[in-house]
Amino acid sequence: MNPVLRADVRYRLGSPKALVLHTIFLIVVALLTFLSLPPELGRLDELRQEGLLLAFLVVSTVLTMYFTSACACGEIGIEGEKSVWDLAASTFPAGTIAAGKVLSSASFAMLQWALAGPFIAVVAGIRGEPLAVFLRAALVGIPAATAIGAAGTLYSAEFESDFARSFAHWATLLAVVVGANALPAPWHALSPVRALAVVVREGARPVVWLVASAYAIAAIVCVGLVRRRVERMRLEARTP
Secondary structure, eight states: OOHHHHHHHHHHHHSHHHHHHHHHHHHHHHHHHHHHSOSOGGGHHHHHTTTHHHHHHHHHHHHHHHHHHHHHHTSSOOTTOOOHHHHHTSSSOHHHHHHHHHHHHHHHHHHHHHHHHHHHHHHHHHTTOOTHHHHHHHHHHHHHHHHHHHHHHHHHHHOOOHHHHHHHHHHHHHIIIIIGGGSOTTGGGGSHHHHHHHHHHHOSOHHHHHHHHHHHHHHHHHHHHHHHHHHHHHHHHHOO
16 A cells, blocks of 8 residues: 555544544534425425535535645645655655555545435435435545645645645635636536536436546646656755
């Protein structure tokens, strides 16, 4: 197992700040679940049309994207977790560092979706939706959070300033969630909001797979860019 991934997973599971993040996430999704409960079970057909399941999935996805990217770029510091700058001074290969950091984002996103899973199942069941909607939504949510987390890792390596990292992080998050949604068809599907709408209303259509693939490719590109940045860090450190 990648040593960087192993260390990050340990800290993101058990450190005090990580536990606070998971608790906040659970409180939000639990509150959304409570608000999604129908006042009258006989009104399921009417309630199904209100799109509350979609709203639940969108909020869960955006929250996962934020927490994943904020941890990756250092906006939310996890106790014990080493930054790319710290790891560049280690003996780990640059590729191991880059892959480990991006895989850490993927594992964190999967953990958040696993935490949200039971709540999504409750909302989907009450509203008469198939439980498979959770898996279809994860096809969008996990790659999207991984890609944003990978970008956060890249920003943490490229920018020494906390302000620059946070600015780039928020600009990317808004561009993906809001900006992409304003693009003309079919490019607007790059927004996770639009992709989730397709998932809920039409199922895992080819466009959903294409969007998930685009997110995965973006994460892989970030791995390469972070690896090159680590190599430059080491070269600069050796240059007198």
